[in-house]
Amino acid sequence: xxxxxxxAVGERPAAAASLPVTVCKLTKRYGAFTALKDVDxxxxxxxFLTLLGPSGSGKTTLLMVLAGFVRPDAGSxxxxxxxxxxxxxxxxxxxxxxQNYALFPHMSVAGNLAYPLKxxxxxxxxxxxxxxxxxxxxxxxxxGERSVDQLSGGQRQRVALARAVIFEPRILLxxxxxxxxxxxLRERMQLExxxxxxxxxxxxxxxxxxxxxxxxxxxxxxxxxxxxxxQVDRPRDLYDRPxxxxxxxxxxxxxxxxxxxxNGEASLFGRALRLATPLATTASAQALVLRPERLQLLSADKxxxxxxxxxxxxxxxxxxxxxxxxxVSLPDGHDIAVRHPYGNDSEHLQPGTAVRVGIAxxxxxxxxxxxxxxxxxxxx
Amino acid sequence: xxxxxxxxxxxxxLHRLWLYAIASAVIFFLIAPTLLVIPMSFSSSRFLEFPPxxxxxxxxxxxxxxxxxxxxxxxxxxxxxxxxxVSTIVGTMAAYGINYSRFGAKRFVQIALALPMMIPVILTAxxxxxxxxxxxxxxxxxxxxxxxxxxxxxxxxxxxxxGLKSFNANQEMVARSLGASRIRAFMTVTLPQIRYSVxxxxxxxxxxxxxxxxxxxxxxxxxxxxxxxxxxxxxxxxIDPTIAAISSMLILLSIILMASSQLIRxxxx
Numbered sequence: 109x110x111x112x113x114x115x116a117v118g119e120r121p122a123a124a125a126s127l128p129v130t131v132c133k134l135t136k137r138y139g140a141f142t143a144l145k146d147v148d149x150x151x152x153x154x155x156f157l158t159l160l161g162p163s164g165s166g167k168t169t170l171l172m173v174l175a176g177f178v179r180p181d182a183g184s185x186x187x188x189x190x191x192x193x194x195x196x197x198x199x200x201x202x203x204x205x206x207q208n209y210a211l212f213p214h215m216s217v218a219g220n221l222a223y224p225l226k227x228x229x230x231x232x233x234x235x236x237x238x239x240x241x242x243x244x245x246x247x248x249x250x251x252g253e254r255s256v257d258q259l260s261g262g263q264r265q266r267v268a269l270a271r272a273v274i275f276e277p278r279i280l281l282x283x284x285x286x287x288x289x290x291x292x293l294r295e296r297m298q299l300e301x302x303x304x305x306x307x308x309x310x311x312x313x314x315x316x317x318x319x320x321x322x323x324x325x326x327x328x329x330x331x332x333x334x335x336x337x338x339q340v341d342r343p344r345d346l347y348d349r350p351x352x353x354x355x356x357x358x359x360x361x362x363x364x365x366x367x368x369x370x371n372g373e374a375s376l377f378g379r380a381l382r383l384a385t386p387l388a389t390t391a392s393a394q395a396l397v398l399r400p401e402r403l404q405l406l407s408a409d410k411x412x413x414x415x416x417x418x419x420x421x422x423x424x425x426x427x428x429x430x431x432x433x434x435x436v437s438l439p440d441g442h443d444i445a446v447r448h449p450y451g452n453d454s455e456h457l458q459p460g461t462a463v464r465v466g467i468a469x470x471x472x473x474x475x476x477x478x479x480x481x482x483x484x485x486x487x488x
Numbered sequence: 489x490x491x492x493x494x495x496x497x498x499x500x501x502l503h504r505l506w507l508y509a510i511a512s513a514v515i516f517f518l519i520a521p522t523l524l525v526i527p528m529s530f531s532s533s534r535f536l537e538f539p540p541x542x543x544x545x546x547x548x549x550x551x552x553x554x555x556x557x558x559x560x561x562x563x564x565x566x567x568x569x570x571x572x573x574v575s576t577i578v579g580t581m582a583a584y585g586i587n588y589s590r591f592g593a594k595r596f597v598q599i600a601l602a603l604p605m606m607i608p609v610i611l612t613a614x615x616x617x618x619x620x621x622x623x624x625x626x627x628x629x630x631x632x633x634x635x636x637x638x639x640x641x642x643x644x645x646x647x648x649x650x651g652l653k654s655f656n657a658n659q660e661m662v663a664r665s666l667g668a669s670r671i672r673a674f675m676t677v678t679l680p681q682i683r684y685s686v687x688x689x690x691x692x693x694x695x696x697x698x699x700x701x702x703x704x705x706x707x708x709x710x711x712x713x714x715x716x717x718x719x720x721x722x723x724x725x726x727i728d729p730t731i732a733a734i735s736s737m738l739i740l741l742s743i744i745l746m747a748s749s750q751l752i753r754x755x756x757x
Binding site: 175177196197198200201202203204206207208210211212213214223224227228271272275281 | 656658659661662663664665666667668669670672673676677680681
């Protein structure tokens with residue numbers, strides 16, 4: 109059997125110990141509220157999959173169903189070949205990390221780590237060895253005898269992680285584990301958790317509402333809203349090819365503007381729009397996805413070569429340290445953001461100046477324009 | 489000293505004199521009647537009188553040499569220990585269930601369990617007597633424990649609910665994900681963290697039973713007479729300072745139990 113020490117050596121372990129997870133037609137209702145609606149999801153063995161969505165989208169309910177704390181009204185959950193939907197949590201062999209760490213304050217750090225091993229009847233010496241290995245795995249050597257109160261937020265998070273993997277579970281579940289940490293620590297822990305995952309090769313399901321966190325850590329992201337999975341894809345594909353306007357607006361700092369479709373040709377504020385790929389449909393309601401870092405700010409009289417352009421006026425510059433965001437008012441009254449590096453001359457354009465916003469054909473993304481309500485919930 | 493300011497606003501102890509006076513009066517009226525029995529218990533007089541004419545331990549001797557008093561004491565302690573066990577277990581389970589269940593009617597369960605605290609004890613006692621009669625539970629230790637538990641369970645419920653409020657329920661879920669069954673997770677993770685509330689609750693239940701007299705008067709007859717019942721009857725029949733001696737010891741015991749239930753709690757900020 110694989111042990112932590114084997115995997116700690118560095119080579120990626122065989123994925124034999126971790127399992128694929130297959131979710132089929134899962135439905136869960138709370139009274140009139142449908143938390144999960146016919147959810148299908150296939151998680152590969154050893155994969156880091158993130159459930160991403162606004163609050164109330166069903167992502168935590170889905171995680172709780174995987175953990176066994178919530179019993180679905182219908183559907184099936186299989187770990188490998190085994191159906192687990194009726195199995196209580198303690199028989200599922202899952203490691204779990206919660207938002208507020210949930211370390212046991214009446215036990216030392218070592219006591220916390222030994223807890224799952226004691227439940228499994230490991231011997232004293234074996235427990236001591238494994239606890240030492242687990243502490244080394246999360247760079248907390250020598251912290252075993254400390255009380256939980258003496259640890260910082262990041263250290264607590266590491267102990268919670270070590271406790272969740274020390275008994276070699278088949279699947280690791282994490283419910284917004286970093287949301288209580290400040291930004292810098294959070295970004296460090298994201299990389300640390302990802303490295304730990306790569307080392308152990310554990311099938312991992314991670315829940316977050318932070319799209320940047322999801323993009324940073326995941327092999328694949330499942331975007332959820334209203335109890336359904338809208339798209340499952342690799343981070344880059346999700347970013348470049350969102351399937352709906354909701355996803356486009358939820359991921360990245362996105363502004364969508366409606367485009368006109370006539371005779372199968374797209375145009376934007378009366379100008380023909382050159383696209384990277386032909387329109388998928390000729391439906392009339394479609395929108396162009398604008399991302400601040402893909403836009404260029406041009407003076408109104410400059411020739412535009414091969415760019416699509418929109419006319420507008422400068423409204424405001426916002427300094428953000430590494431970059432400056434310029435808000436440009438469009439003819440339809442909306443503002444769009446254009447991001448450019450700090451030090452760029454564009455910053456000296458006075459508010460009210462007429463400018464053009466350029467977007468290269470290869471950067472164009474067109475999505476169906478329905479679900480107008482998505483913007484409000486997507487920004488949560 | 490009275491002129492010395494006690495805060496930056498220049499308020500002196502003299503300004504606060506009225507506060508000290510009222511507080512002292514309240515404490516005096518609360519405690520004095522209780523403490524009065526202590527000097528009386530060391531009296532040499534044949535009657536309960538204050539102040540005692542001279543001092544002696546004769547009434548303590550009287551208590552320890554009387555078989556009847558000793559039997560009553562044994563019954564009282566058996567009932568108190570039984571009540572403590574029954575009401576702590578039932579009350580803790582009820583507090584846990586009410587705290588975590590999404591059961592819609594849990595408010596009503598909560599009120600139903602608290603009812604014995606609001607209904608006059610004499611009514612409970614009459615009800616218990618009538619209810620127990622056909623079951624043959626009157627004048628039995630089991631009956632006494634069950635009746636006292638109805639009074640103690642609300643207290644346990646309040647104490648343990650307060651403890652559970654400051655407990656993070658995710659911890660029990662973590663324990664279960666780590667391989668503990670629900671009951672095991674409760675015993676190894678939840679209970680150790682709410683132990684102070686549970687211990688306080690147990691001591692409260694113990695004292696509730698030990699001090700209870702009204703129910704005992706009705707249902708604890710014959711050889712199951714409790715200490716308080718016998719004291720009450722003795723007080724009616726003969727004014728005997730033995731009661732003062734017993735009272736003093738009960739007060740001491742209560743103080744010790746209450747103080748220890750406070751002292752075991754670490755000072756948490």
